[in-house]
Amino acid sequence: MKALSAVSAFRCLGAECADTCCQGWAMQIEPATEERYRKEAPDLLESVTGPAGQRHMKRNPDTDFCVRYEGGLCGIQKQHGEAFLGDACFFYPRILRRAGEMPLMSASLSCPEIARLALREGLLSYQDVPEPPRMPQEMRSYAEPDMDGAAMMALHEALVAWALARPAEEALLDFALFAEHWERDRSAAFTRDTIMTLRSSAPKAEKLAVDAYRLAHCLSVLILASRRKAPPRLERIEQDILEELKVGVNPETFMIENKAQDFSAAQKLEAGWRAHKEVMAPVMSRWLAAQVSASFFPFGGLGAGAYERAVLLALKFAIFRLGLMAHAGKTSEANVDEAARVAQGLSRFMDHLADPALSMALYKDAGWTQLSRLRGLLASG
Ligand code: SF4
Structure with missing residues (x-):
């Protein structure tokens, strides 16, 4: 079977774990x-x-x-x-599934040790490993009418490699462009030539000053809608974001309170992030590769079809990056260990949402399901 290298290296931290499952x-x-x-x-x-x-x-x-x-x-x-x-x-935190007949093992960033192995050590390639003696009673199988397991795995691995080889913002736009195209033409291959052609006709980025606030709003609404108290790590991420944007969320109306419509805090946050962007770029690429692997993108994960999954992945990234920016704004620091904390805290909540309907409705309302707006959002960091 195929297993992500982070899975082979994984050892549970037990009593030392900072956010036990x-x-x-x-x-x-x-x-x-x-x-x-x-x-x-x-x-x-x-x-x-x-x-x-x-x-x-x-x-x-x-x-x-x-x-x-x-x-x-x-x-x-x-x-x-x-x-x-x-x-x-x-x-847990291993995720087992089948691509056609082929068993496959990846892992969830919601475990702090997997987040460390993925983001710090970069253990994000697939290896052939013997099938373990115990397999789950039930394993989700993914099948595509026009692809066998090997072809599905080849496309999936190409996307993991693509994510690792370039800035996450660029790779995510490529994924959205390809997913939209692939839904119309199932014979399309994920090659450099295909991506370059798709990039050349991509719509222009449409960026709005309010985007960071809407993103913060989405996160807060999703937390409020879960009707559970946010775990400490998630609460800290949300608080850092709201404090750095200098806004609050009204728990009664679920609305962001930014009466003055002052967007200067987001501009300041973005300007401050430029000092950290280069050093954090490989970490964000690893985050993306880990998420692609964990969700078995473009075949698995929440969302109806590859394009919707690409949008959800891009929005998850935008929230993750906003969490990193907020931490950097607060402490003037950005490093891989803090990135692993933010990635894990968000993953524990966002990767375990059972239904994408509310997320998609919020993202659609903000316009981010359109390529031009999605491109504008990705260009904001
Ligand atoms: S979250 Fe991961 S490292 Fe922590 S106790 Fe669970 S499996 Fe072990």
Whole structure:
């Protein structure tokens, strides 16, 4: 099977983890694992809750940790061994899927160690590895009517490599141009020549002063709409952005409060970012390659079709970059470790949204589903 090099290097940080996956998430338990508990470890049954089809580990209502979390480690693993973990806990942060018949393993930036391996170490190439002895009970399969698994993988790997080889802003525009074209002509190949032709007829960038504020608004609305308190890392990212833009969000109306329509804070933020842009460019390229890999773009991820997925990816990037800009504005610093923190905090929220309908409605309202506006937004950093 193919596996991302970051997955091969990954070792769980356990008690040292800065944002453990054992807190804040309802980790699913599939029927086969619950059945195993029934037969071999009935004491574990009391830790599982939820209706049929949505069974998951209980969480401590005071701490939001899994009830089996013990001093930084998993109590089930400690007492019964890792074979008793449900698939979600056993495989996280690995993401397993099939491209046609070909199994494929990538990883989520929502894990701090994966964020570090991807952004700092740049472990973002695919390798052939033996299939692990345990595979998930259920694995999502991706199939395209006119492509086999090898062809899907070849296109996907070409996009990962493209992301790594140029500024993320440029690669994202290329992805959107290609995705739009490919939806009309499925025989189009992702080659340099195709991209150069598409670039030559791309619409001009349409940038608006209000864009950074609308972006901040999107993030805040998505957090408010989730009806859950933002985890600390996400809350800090949101606060840094709002403070640097000198605005607030009204929790009743969900509106940004910038009554004076003063956009100078965003201009200042953008001007300050220029000092960090060059050094952070490779980190942002790695972020993009990691996201392409994690979502199996252009075949997987949220969004109806390749173009919508490209738009969602570009918007996720714009929010990530705004988070970096806000941190740099606040501290006059930008480095890969802070980028990994921002990437992980956002990924933990944005990569786990179940439905893109609200995001797409917000982005459409801002005009960013049009190529000219998307190009303007990408040019803002
Ligand atoms: S988030 Fe990653 S490093 Fe942290 S506890 Fe979970 S798997 Fe381990």
